Amino acid sequence: DIQMTQSPSAMSASVGDRVTITCRASQGISNYLAWFQQKPGKVPKRLIYASSSLQSGVPSRFSGSGSGTEFTLTISGLQPEDFATYYCLQHNSYPYTFGQGTKLEIK
Amino acid sequence: QVQLVQSGAEVKKPGASVKVSCKASEYTFTDYYMHWVRQAPGQGLEWMGRIHPNSGGTNYAQMFQGRVTMTRDTSISTAYMELSGLISDDTAVYYCATVLPTVMPWGQGTLVTVSS
Secondary structure (H helix, E strand, O other), X not given: OOOEEEEOOEEEEOOOOEEEEEEEEOXXXXXXXXXXXXXXXXXXXXXXXXXXXXXXXXXXXXXXXXXXXXXXXXXXXXXXHHOOEEEEEEOOOOOOEEOOOEEEEEO | OOEEEEOOOEEEXXXXXXXXXXXXXXXXXXXXXXXXXXXXXXXXXEEEEEEOOOOOOEEEOHHHOOOEEEEEEHHHXXXXXXXXXXXXXXXXXXEEEEOOOOOOOEOOOEEEEEOO
């Protein structure tokens, strides 16, 4: 199975900050990576697909990059509604695997 | 709009089975895989497997092999996930999700509680 190592597992930041979350795959997955946001008690929401494509309706302050084994999600100019947990998902090969999540909290 | 509507919460005893349904609407059900993902309380997301509604072909995560069965009824655009041999660690919210060309809708989730 491909392991997705996400870091950090938790972080605190302030409104307006720029934050970066990283996912590292245990083997190459090309660009078969998506990023999700989940708020407490809510359904996950896809933000980014194919590593860097922004899901329609998602604010442009969210961006993704990477290919192969290293991927990043960047939020430029944090907004209050961005405090949530973020997950990466590889869908290059079975079983699909999620990162363990990054909880983004308000500083 | 595209919607996935899941069946209601379940409480099961250890050793029992549970079958969760996921009814799709406003898109061609048979054209896109249906995935199942679960989330234990306070934990992360876990991909369980997928089914192609047209062929019925499935791929399951190894950790669920032998315990999970994914099926579908194309006449009512509904996918099912059945998990057998339930243990307390199977207590989780179970989601269905599908990947369409422009969106990735999820069901609202079904809480399955395993308790004696």
